[in-house]
């Protein structure tokens with residue numbers, strides 16, 4: 001271990017994606033059951049944003065560091081112009097694609113390697129190209145701009161542009177990546193999961209560009225059968241935090257054999273610190289129930305007292321006769337793992353598009369010097385004051401009812417611009 005990475009200096013900053021003013025249900029992701037099912041329903045962008053701000057407030061209250069990723073301007077006119085249309089005459093499907101607020105799912109924004117895991121001792125950030133779906137691939141350029149500004153003067157950070165799709169790379173960011181380590185500052189095992197929207201080529205390129213030693217890397221293929229059942233990202237079927245891995249037995253192509261590989265690789269790196277492996281069998285919870293309740297799309301976080309909390313979607317309690325929440329309660333009660341608290345959050349607006357608590361955040365491990373520069377240059381690091389300001393702006397500008405037809409109204413577009421101009425000033429970041 002590099003001597004400079006000590007317990008005191010490394011902290012996790014949780015970047016939370018703020019839903020935009022045009023949050024809507026376009027049914028744009030056919031592999032994502034919630035998105036498909038809710039196509040055309042009326043959305044409530046204001047509620048979507050307030051629910052996510054409430055999640056940020058909860059994370060802050062636990063004592064974690066939280067940063068806010070601002071929304072992007074939608075409809076995204078460059079894509080409309082390229083196709084030869086305007087907001088007024090664009091075909092409905094195109095208008096839906098360029099109006100999506102999908103940038104809110106921050107887990108898909110980038111893949112991060114902390115400096116302690118890189119041979120060159122730098123924090124590496126690769127912005128995901130999100131190429132698979134047209135409404136998501138338009139995020140990458142602006143996400144890169146935003147990250148460039150946030151990390152401009154932060155020491156020892158290397159930003160990587162989105163991988164080129166033309167070279168065959170399909171990358172969906174941290175949703176298909178897990179870092180396992182006794183804690184945030186000891187070397188981590190990086191598990192890259194591919195299949196579905198993420199391909200092996202992209203995962204390999206990221207590991208190479210981030211200079212992660214080969215002993216700290218594992219590439220595993222997702223089980224094609226579960227992808228067919230709605231597991232469009234690994235974070236729909238597995239979640240990790242430090243040395244705890246909560247995973248469904250059917251997550252990977254080779255079943256338990258692959259899960260065993262994770263355990264072996266981890267134990268090789270940290271023989272003194274066992275992996276807390278919690279494997280959920282099909283009898284405990286079927287894949288269908290896992291996808292329906294979003295059990296695995298919970299966030300697991302470490303509290304200041306060293307114990308872990310699960311932030312779960314409230315759907316766990318309302319679906320399948322509480323089967324999923326009872327299972328989570330069983331895990332909480334089990335003294336063999338560090339989880340001692342479950343918090344249920346109402347993230348329904350995002351959930352209806354297939355985005356649970358884990359999708360809404362990107363974990364970035366930084367040292368105290370990096371954090372202090374980050375908080376000087378921009379105002380992305382959240383405190384109660386920032387959250388209150390965000391709430392006021394959301395109340396002022398966000399509609400409470402939205403359907404795709406309304407996206408043609410120039411008033412909505414202009415309102416979005418005014419909102420983002422105000423937000424940019426507050427966050428000291430240039431958004432449009």
Ligand code: SUG
Nearest residue numbers: 025026027028029032035107175359
């Ligand atoms: O890419 N939904 C997102 C949800 C992303 C969830 N992210 C993670 N699992 N990390 C997606 O499928 C739906 C948009 C719509 O249909 O309007 C959407 O894009």
